[in-house]
Amino acid sequence: MATKPPPAAPPTDEQEHDEQEREAPAAPPEHPFFSWLRRLDVPRRPGWIGGVCAGIADRLGIDPLIVRGIAVVIAVLGGPVALLYAAAWFLLPDTAGTIHAQELGRGRANRALAGIVALAALSLLPLAQGFWYLGGVYWGAPDWASTVGRALWTAVVITLAIVLIVWLARRGQASAVAPDVTVTQTPATTDDRPDTVPSQTAPTPIVAATAAPGADAGAPPPPPDGASAEELAAWKESQAAWQEQRSRWAAEQQRDERERARMERERVRAEVRAQAAVLSAAAAAEQAERRRVRRLTRPRASSAAVFAILGVAVLAGAGVALASGSSSAAWALGAATTTILIGAGIVIVGLARRRSGALAFFGLVAACATMIGTLLPADRELVPLSQPITAIPGDADGRWAVLAGGTTVHAVAGDEPHVVDLWQAFGSVDVAIPEDATVRIVVTGGSGDNYLSGMVGGAWTEGLLAPSGRTPRGENRYDATIGEGEPDLTLHVWLGASNLRILLVDRPETMPPVDPPLVNLYVETPDPMPSDPAQPEGENG
């Protein structure tokens, strides 16, 4: 360039060095947490979504489809799979060693984050919470409370996790950058040493403010002592022209420097990327070798053998269940048969020096099903868990088993007395009694108070059933008759972790007689009348 002034400007080493250190992605030491994550040796692999299932499958040495299938099943049953998947996607390194959490902590976001956030948000939806979304109804708590509580808790956990990760990543980064501070404090130019700057003899403020160190070469010579006003003005003019020329040169120089620094950064990045690729290829080769050795020394059972064993076990179990009738005992018998056959299959496969995680897993599932089936009463119909509220008719005899949820028994006044036997493990039982019906309720077990409530004569009435004895097992027993005369419905209830409510559904004018009388009777009087004439049992409270 024709206008280029003499090369008097100092090199901007400091600036270059500084920027390079700040932006070059040379692998900095990281927080032990991320090192620990890497040591888990569960790298995400190319998969369907984030490669988490594929990574786990690779680590366990099984087919990714098995892991995906198990994840989907757990998700359908209501497990927090979406949230855990999002967390694993966020925290586990990929095969190149990139951890999204760490990248985010360093202020670098990438496209995968959108997927992670979407998945985490999906886990907050009631839809993804499956069975447990109905927990409030199933376990007797108000449903809104558990839903709100769970959503809040999930949000709190996610927030805490994000704060922790950002903190960890920043900490790791801060300790990595800290040593460079001492380097940059060493001046590489004369900027901090004004004594080395050649002094300007003319005391012009512009020159003093803009003169760069070592950049006075080519500057117009200072006017001699005792110069005239014209000479001084001419000197000032030429000095200003020189200043302008020099600042242009400096800007150009800076642009060049920036360009050089950018190219240098790109070179370093490419180098790091190439190194990572080499490392990841080496790791992949090592892993492939490990897998090969593992397959030779610890071979898996063939899929044909696994499916044959599972198929025979399921067929035999279903056959036994069908042959044993429709009671809950049939399910237990079928499950037990399946368990035995899967167990026998596992023994055969083990003797054949083969391993099979799938068989072990399905064996465990069958064993759990067997245990639940054994604990269920065998002499009655099992109500499936397909609905949170089960309605049981009170105008027909019946024997029912309900595992969980709310069960309502509707009593009906009629000519013929009926007997209903209900077994309820979790949840709550409501007995709805109309004004004209008489119901005898025999309750054993239960975890809480059993009470009667309803509107009587315009006032809210509530009272506890009085225990009438204890069973040989040590459970409380309640035997109460509500209404007059012979019972239309005799209800036997066994309660597990549940309790029973009797609801007066017709808003009767007078309280039906309860034998034995209720204890702790509570009447909410809406008017100032102290005693309600419609409460003959009032003195028992």
Next chain:
Amino acid sequence: MTTDTATLPAPDPQAAPLPRPRIRVGAIVWGLVLVAWGALALRLMTDEGTRAGAIDWLLGLSPLGWIAVGLLAVGALVTLLAITALIRRWQVRHGAAR
């Protein structure tokens, strides 16, 4: 789903000879536990008296009894795992000596 050993690539001839796959003792023990569990359930379910008696016994346990049952289960598990580990060790040593 799973890959048979027959489809695997031939091993590197320069590599050290790999030990032969061993009998899977852990799998056998787990299979036997499953068989025993299923058989016990079958026995309980085929006789309502036995089942009701067992459940009555379980539900009638005192807190101390529950602790004893828990210890029994944990003890059985630990013993099984330990015996499995011992047999595996013996297998590995035996395989190395050959």
